[in-house]
Amino acid sequence: MPGVERWRQPMTLPSQICPRTRTVESLANLLAKHGVVLVRGTPASGKSVLAQLLTSLLIQQGMPAVYIRSWNASTDISVAEYLSTECHNVDLKISANGILGSNVVFVIDEAHLTYEVADLWYGFVKQQLDMQSGPQFCLFSAYGSPTRGTTNRQKTPLFIPAHMRVSLLPSYGGPDLGLCLEESEFRNVLERDREKLELDADAQDFVYRITNGHVGMVKAVLSYLKMCHRSYLRVCRTLTLSHVQSAARDRHSFFQALKADVASRSLPLRIDCRLLNPQIRTVFQALLANKSIQFDEDDKAMVTCFTEGWIQLDSGSCTKCDTFECSEKEHSYCTFPSPLHAWYVEYMYAPTYHAPFPINEYPSLVQLYLAVAERFSLKLFDAARRGMRLGPSGSRLPKEASYQDEFYRAYTDLLQFRGGITTEWPCGGGSLDVFITEQKWGIEFLRDDLNGHLKRFRDGGHYYKSTQDGTLRDWLIIDCGISTPRKKYPEEPHLLRCIFNEEHTHYRILDCQNNELVPERNM
Template sequence: MSLLYYAFRKLLNAGAPDDIPPQPAYIMTGRCKGESMVDGQTVPCFCPKGQYQVVDHRPNLSELRCICGHYFSKHDSSPESTTSAPSALAPTPPRHARSPPRKRLPETFTERSLTVTALWDLIKRRQVVHIRGTPATGKSTLAHLLARHVSILEPELEVYHLCWPESFDYLTKSAPYSYLLNDLAHRSQDCDDWMDIDGLLIIDEAQASYRYSSLWNDLIKFLEPGFGLRVALFSSYGSASALVQEASTLTPLKLNSNQRVSLKRSAEHPDLCLLLSHDEFHDLVYRRCLSYGDSQPFHPSAELIEHLFGMTQGHAAASACVLEILSESKELRPFRKRALPIPLVDAIEFIQTDKFLKAALNYAKFARGLVSEEVLHKMPDLVKFLQTAVSQNFVSGDPAPGTPLELCYRKGWLQAELSSDDYTVYVFASPLHRRCTEFLLPQPSVPFPRSLYPTLKAFSFSVLRMFSSVALNIEAPLSDSAVSRPLEAGYQDEYYRASFELLGNLYLKSEWAGTQQTGWVDFAIPSEKWIVECVRDGDKLKEHIERFQMTGKYRQWISNQEMQEFILLDFRRSIPRKQRGMHFLSLLSLHPPASFLTAHLVHFLSNVGIDWLFHVVFADDFSSYTVYDSDCKAVPGESQIALLR
């Protein structure tokens, strides 16, 4: 035994630096036959294989105690439950450990100094902080930055940066927390001082620890501010309320709102969230611009940068994704060749195409937070559920086991957040996530019910009757990442939601760009070649009207028949005073048809007339609405229509 022990100790410590103490060696045996007390009940011991730390080169087997607390004699004599002698001494290989924090990050990584400082300050005040975010929101990077920050700023503190595994080699979910943490941190299994350690414990992938009740009920529950171990838990999903996770344990642990950090900023933490701040996003763009390109500079304009921030909301992987796609796109290469800032209008023409979306779906890190086409094809119930989520911007409900909501919640396709009235809703991580999900959803198998809605006007008026006064009364509509949106977005969102409720399927496509890169519209029904544009209170109404005219940006869609019917809805709360009825027709005389316009197109434009512009005027309390035409006259049958409640 002593020779074998010496050989393994020598092998285990070969090449180790002199200042690192020798690693422990263990005797491994079979399953434990003892009993343990769990929640006041006697249950079979959780230990599947005996593990005994050897501290003497001639160990007395009768005195060896397993990490489960039972002696050698309580275990089967070998892992195979045979009568053979105990298995040979073997070193314990490193498992699930993270390397020490690097002192430098890649040049393309933003340091997030203010966020990291705010997070560490919060941890010191609250002792335990739970950070939740869907995949690829930058949780692991933030955990790394936190570990590095504390190691440099307060080197006297012990910092344990661990990644919780899906399962342990020899421990079950009923194991005491000290065994679990010692296994991950490569500490001796007889160490039971975690609660008193003056340091920081960082657990990444902490959602995998929810089922290990001892960690939460025996350690985290008893940590008090100002004393002992501090804990930062980074999870890909978790409850938005006080509960750490719905029905996670028999006695669920609750955390205060000031102990929770999520995608969005909150009143408790105005300077702290997972999403990049405006300044952090600008820093990321600057760093990425320095590294991108095949010797060709990549300089997005200030307007384009703001637009990208809006569509990604500062989501780490989404931000990196769009910057990489734009920097490598052939469509924007002329600007790069001449070292010119890339204008917003030129970039948007590419961003609104299917080519851009396909490139985003092929960006591995970003795609981690999206459902796959394979899953959608196998689960029609999930398709219906995600159609609802896309049409409403969010969903609510109980994520009961086996439901589509529970699947989306656990997979990170939707994030649990609290609304302004402290109600749990589930949202997409960013507008880009929502748009990509819409793109992935299969086309409706049933044709559009043209017999019920023969014209776009008839369809739109039917959609208006499905509007909800409750949704329109919300001062700041909820959006992706639970970030408040401008009021005008509420009308567009409600049109999208109401059309889905009316049809029971997603025939509408948002931000449609067609095959010609000439801009995009709010909504389209491609199968019917219908286009819907929405404005609020007449904002830029003249500009929107001109888009549909002979010299407008949508002329190519009209000429190649991608657009056969269109409607412009002006949502407002006061009756318009300016008549616009003859504006469109008068342009034909002011701007004679150009040579590229066919006779068919001239005939089409001449007969469209003025019946595509309507003002939808709501009562002050959104209890009803009246539709007016472009001459400011009430449309027959569309006056004082009560909204749904």
């Protein structure tokens, strides 16, 4: 029968496939403990390979496991009959009536195709939640609610508790595993590369950071690097951070390469006419500005974005009870699958991204910063203080990131994306926190190590060459803190101090000599 993988022995892995031993074993243990596990991730996030690795391990352990590549049961047979047929195809002689009394482990890939199969979800999956006996179900889904198998409000929602759900990254209240590669797994992928591409330690860190270990994006970036530096790689196998950053700076070529890769299944491509819908672009813009937004199942554009795999859904905080797990109702939040997905959407679809910067209104970077600061909001800082901010892949954002993130949000509130604004811009041997692409203006935000940041722009520092060759025309170092500084830096005209009160409800701005540019202001 199509859709069934006839495995009697553990599969032999191609040498370039990372076995993900800890992740697979943890998933198997989680399934054995709870009977049901829902694994959700956007397209190209490694679900199918992980499903096959899980099945192979279960068979190796002597478990009766059935891998269903894609659910295609005819409507004229029952779910029990279909599952029985799947068992027979791998020499497991179990009748339809015997499924619920068996100990078969069903690993169902493309499980989002089963969302309308009510008997599977309510007759089998629901019955096995946290059961210690009977069949087990590991469901790999490309979209759907993080807590239930469908967003169709005409059906009774099937709640899947947080401890039985796996997403791109480990989430609050969930198990300690995710679809995205852990750092050790990412490095193992590099070691297993067929063409033996080598990245130095800093280059590895950069690639891992912009992809968050998203399997499809990791492979796509490595392919692009090989293509971009193919001449260099004929004589040298190791790429440095500088090589990787120079390739990433050419956003047009970078994203054209991503669009041609299989990982593009998780990207919104221009050939999809729905992307002409301004409401979809509004969803993208809100996500870029805020990093995460609460999911609204009545918003058709938002539903389209997540069913197409352009955004990820995860459990977020309840604004009323101030927790990630609310006893009354769990809240779902949208995020981009990785920072690289956000970069792509920013470049391709952000409204006015390629519109001219209003240089007559803001002739200097200092004037721009002061205008943007007027739009600072308490909301983001308050969420950061409580540790409740979600970023790409559903990761919890560190408090330190709130300063650059709030500048980005306030900039888009003031100018939308005019002049092109992006974060983590590759520059020299580092990455600028914020970069205005048309003006070639950069901003670094910091909370400590001021002298270390100042040195980056001096002779011998990461950014010095860029300041000399025109790659970086102007820059600011924003020292963010909650106490008034004593030391002055008259020789550092690019330094500003943004001083907040402890609750981040007020701020004032000082220059490099601690003169007040902006008196205390409410947010």
